[in-house]
Amino acid sequence: MSSLPSPGLNAFSKETRTLRKMPKEISNSQFLVFALGAGLLLRLALMPFFAHVDLFSEARRVFYVIENDYWFDNSHRFVVFYIEVIFAAFSTLFIDVTDGLFHIPDPTQSVASMVDYGYFLNDPNIYRHLFFFKLPYLVFDIATAMVIWKFVENPKHRRIALLLWLFNPLTIFSTYIFGRFEVISLFFLAMTALQLKYDRVFFASVFFAVSLHCREINILFAPFFLLALIDHKDHYLRNTIVLLGSATIIGLLYLLPNWLIEFSGGDIQLFVDPTAITKGDTLNKLLSLGYYWFYPIVICLAALAIYQWETTYKLKAERFVVSASVVLFIYFGFNVHSVHYAAWLVLMPILTIQYGKKVVLPFVALSGAWVVLWLLKTDSGVFTLFLAAPLSTDFIGLGHFPSFYNKLTAGSSLDLFQSIQLVRSLFLVVMGFFAYRVLRQRG
Amino acid sequence: MPKSPNFIPRSVQIAFGLWISLFGFSASATSSELASTNDLSKRADNTYEVSGVDPFFIVELDSQTNTSGELTIDLGQRISDLKLELFFKSRDSIFDPYYKANYLVDTFPVKLKLPADAIASSTLRIDLVDCLSCQIDLSNAISTDESLTTSKSVEPIELLNGLKQLPVKGQVLALNEWSMNDLDGTLQKFEIAAGDPFIVSPRLTSSTTGLAGVYFKLSAPDSNEAWDDYQFFYQTEHHGFSVKASANMRVSQGTNKQESSITELFIPLSFLSEDFPPSKSLEQVRLDLPLVDGTWALIESKLVHENELEQYLSVKPKQLIHTKIQRATGLRLLKKSFFNVLADRGFVITYLLLIITVIALLVRAYRRYS
Numbered sequence A: 001m002s003s004l005p006s007p008g009l010n011a012f013s014k015e016t017r018t019l020r021k022m023p024k025e026i027s028n029s030q031f032l033v034f035a036l037g038a039g040l041l042l043r044l045a046l047m048p049f050f051a052h053v054d055l056f057s058e059a060r061r062v063f064y065v066i067e068n069d070y071w072f073d074n075s076h077r078f079v080v081f082y083i084e085v086i087f088a089a090f091s092t093l094f095i096d097v098t099d100g101l102f103h104i105p106d107p108t109q110s111v112a113s114m115v116d117y118g119y120f121l122n123d124p125n126i127y128r129h130l131f132f133f134k135l136p137y138l139v140f141d142i143a144t145a146m147v148i149w150k151f152v153e154n155p156k157h158r159r160i161a162l163l164l165w166l167f168n169p170l171t172i173f174s175t176y177i178f179g180r181f182e183v184i185s186l187f188f189l190a191m192t193a194l195q196l197k198y199d200r201v202f203f204a205s206v207f208f209a210v211s212l213h214c215r216e217i218n219i220l221f222a223p224f225f226l227l228a229l230i231d232h233k234d235h236y237l238r239n240t241i242v243l244l245g246s247a248t249i250i251g252l253l254y255l256l257p258n259w260l261i262e263f264s265g266g267d268i269q270l271f272v273d274p275t276a277i278t279k280g281d282t283l284n285k286l287l288s289l290g291y292y293w294f295y296p297i298v299i300c301l302a303a304l305a306i307y308q309w310e311t312t313y314k315l316k317a318e319r320f321v322v323s324a325s326v327v328l329f330i331y332f333g334f335n336v337h338s339v340h341y342a343a344w345l346v347l348m349p350i351l352t353i354q355y356g357k358k359v360v361l362p363f364v365a366l367s368g369a370w371v372v373l374w375l376l377k378t379d380s381g382v383f384t385l386f387l388a389a390p391l392s393t394d395f396i397g398l399g400h401f402p403s404f405y406n407k408l409t410a411g412s413s414l415d416l417f418q419s420i421q422l423v424r425s426l427f428l429v430v431m432g433f434f435a436y437r438v439l440r441q442r443g
Numbered sequence B: 001m002p003k004s005p006n007f008i009p010r011s012v013q014i015a016f017g018l019w020i021s022l023f024g025f026s027a028s029a030t031s032s033e034l035a036s037t038n039d040l041s042k043r044a045d046n047t048y049e050v051s052g053v054d055p056f057f058i059v060e061l062d063s064q065t066n067t068s069g070e071l072t073i074d075l076g077q078r079i080s081d082l083k084l085e086l087f088f089k090s091r092d093s094i095f096d097p098y099y100k101a102n103y104l105v106d107t108f109p110v111k112l113k114l115p116a117d118a119i120a121s122s123t124l125r126i127d128l129v130d131c132l133s134c135q136i137d138l139s140n141a142i143s144t145d146e147s148l149t150t151s152k153s154v155e156p157i158e159l160l161n162g163l164k165q166l167p168v169k170g171q172v173l174a175l176n177e178w179s180m181n182d183l184d185g186t187l188q189k190f191e192i193a194a195g196d197p198f199i200v201s202p203r204l205t206s207s208t209t210g211l212a213g214v215y216f217k218l219s220a221p222d223s224n225e226a227w228d229d230y231q232f233f234y235q236t237e238h239h240g241f242s243v244k245a246s247a248n249m250r251v252s253q254g255t256n257k258q259e260s261s262i263t264e265l266f267i268p269l270s271f272l273s274e275d276f277p278p279s280k281s282l283e284q285v286r287l288d289l290p291l292v293d294g295t296w297a298l299i300e301s302k303l304v305h306e307n308e309l310e311q312y313l314s315v316k317p318k319q320l321i322h323t324k325i326q327r328a329t330g331l332r333l334l335k336k337s338f339f340n341v342l343a344d345r346g347f348v349i350t351y352l353l354l355i356i357t358v359i360a361l362l363v364r365a366y367r368r369y370s
Helices: A007-021 A028-046 A053-068 A078-091 A114-121 A126-151 A155-167 A169-177 A182-197 A201-212 A216-229 A236-263 A279-287 A294-310 A316-334 A339-355 A360-377 A401-408 A416-439 B010-030 B063-068 B270-274 B306-315 B330-342 B345-369
Strands: B033-038 B040-042 B048-050 B056-060 B070-073 B082-087 B099-105 B110-113 B123-129 B158-161 B179-181 B183-186 B189-192 B198-200 B211-219 B227-236 B246-252 B262-268 B281-288 B297-305 B319-323
Touching (some): A028 A126, A028 A155, A028 B345, A053 A126, A078 A126, A126 A155, A126 A169, A126 A339, A155 A339, A169 A182, A169 A360, A182 A316, A201 A216, A216 A236, A216 A294, A316 A339, A360 A401, A360 A416, A401 A416, B033 B040, B099 B110, B211 B306, B227 B262, B246 B262, B297 B306
Antiparallel strands (some): B040 B048, B082 B099, B082 B123, B099 B158, B179 B198, B183 B189, B198 B281, B211 B297, B227 B246, B227 B281, B246 B319
16 A cells, blocks of 8 residues: 555645745734733833932922822922822832831922932832832833824834834833833823824813823923814814813813912922022023023924914824924924933824824934934933942942043044034934924825 | 282181171171162152152061061151051062051150061061151161160050951950040940041951951930931951941931830941952941930940841841942942842742733733734
């Protein structure tokens, strides 16, 4: 008897083998689980081990409020603050904060001294402190990822959007290495855009008002949010009612904390240094155009407002996310303040992917320009190994890139200052590139 | 050919020549010499002035000094309460810091009584301590001429003849030799008198091998504050008391500070033997006290051996900052960071369980959707 298989069977086996070798397309749900899982593990790996002194200062303020029952002070970022308070109160089930580690000797001093931070760094429970204090950020970060997933509809585009959100260095650094709360503010902005997408103006206005209590910068989006509500196809009366209704909701919710302060028995000045420059002085300085970046930003924002007025044939959400993106490109084109503020740049351009905007390459350029700029522009405690001090205080003072660069370029015309100016200009170019990609018409 | 007049017979000449050469050789072999100086600048008049923070000179000893066991040093002038530090053991021109004698001299020229081990040494190093504006004349500094001085030889006030290993049960520090600053009373009962109160241990000669840290048991008055700030300084062969080598502690009520006003502090120092280069000896410790009115007392102080570490860890202040001169780098830093994380075992176990749970849930969800 022959043991050879028949030619037909042989051909079938070959086909089966070929089919097995073919890469299996993973479903959207699988992709979501896989990407979220990888993103979550990356975040968990960073959460307990890195922090800037600002995170500790924020934790001290939060525990001060819990200890002293000063629930209605006039601190801004009221929403972020109370989210942190709720999580901090929960964390006290697992960590001991009764030994004075978070004590604020002087509530007018908002930022912790390096001695106090030193005690925090040397606390044996520092890792659980950092883990719990970043927990609200993780929750809002993942929630934002889910909103982005829901906002972007095209299966291929939503994958790109999700990956950009989960693995961009700006958000990861700002939230889990530097340890700031930017993602909470971004979550409420993402929710605003999502509600606009479904034409829910009331909820969009509520979420936008909430976002104003997360970061002051969001006030820049307010005129563009209101402009996005206008639809020239609608009757002017309807447009007026929608605009006034939305502005009223935003205004009332914005003023709510001030009323709560009144009801709670007065104006408690927490974490405000009475000797610091007053708000009036800042405003006067702003109005007298003491800031070099004020003129170009105002001019560009006015131009953007005109553009938005002229494009009311587009969808509300599209107009909002595009204009909010460009607002940030304008702001960061002329003004660089702190390393973690760049996290604001991430969300809105990602949401524009829903409207066919190609932002991957600008994102890569932005990430590169941001890293190089802050390597050059950092001080010893910002974009350095100082942020790894919770692992060991020996990381403090290990030197930073500018000193190395100064040695390298000693005697050369391309010194540190010149290099910063050069990269700063390149950063402006990247912002322009981003704006072009976001504003460019489809097709 | 007539002989030239020769008043000295040849045999005498030869004998004289031999005597001269032998005497000369002997003299050159036995005279002590100034071999080198450090942080001492020679001036036009051949005197030296201190020009740095570490002034010392090295001398080669003659056999007579070795026999007499005394070293006479003429510094050219009287310097009141001069402190000298004499190192007497060297290898390859490097003096061992654990073999030294300290002198306090007020007689001139100075005559030092050498320790037994120093007598056998052919090279000595003499450091001028706390003498940064001194001017000295070293032209006739080292002499074997006994007629130069009739003064009595000075005994060392302190002698370190190698390091003592720390016993496995630790070393209790005697309380009768501590010094105090801005404090009134005795160590057993004192009050704070001014703004910089601290207590300083006697000189220690302990090796840092096996040293886990230093323990203090104090009777401290109650303060109105939630905690009191202490600062601890330590001195090794590399440095004196310095903020760069200190530890700040924030001692809160109920943990280190018990109801009976007893405050117990354990300050870890195990890193001293792990430094590069290691600090081999702990020479002195100092504890700065918080400004709290009332009656204080030092009840006990001890160098703790690593075998006893477990029983003292409970009184290690939770809020403790070590300021160190040395910082770990590279692989050592990574290793140190890893062990720092492991210190909170409860967190590590929960953290790992959390990560494993997340991975397990993800795998399950991924399979469910496939």
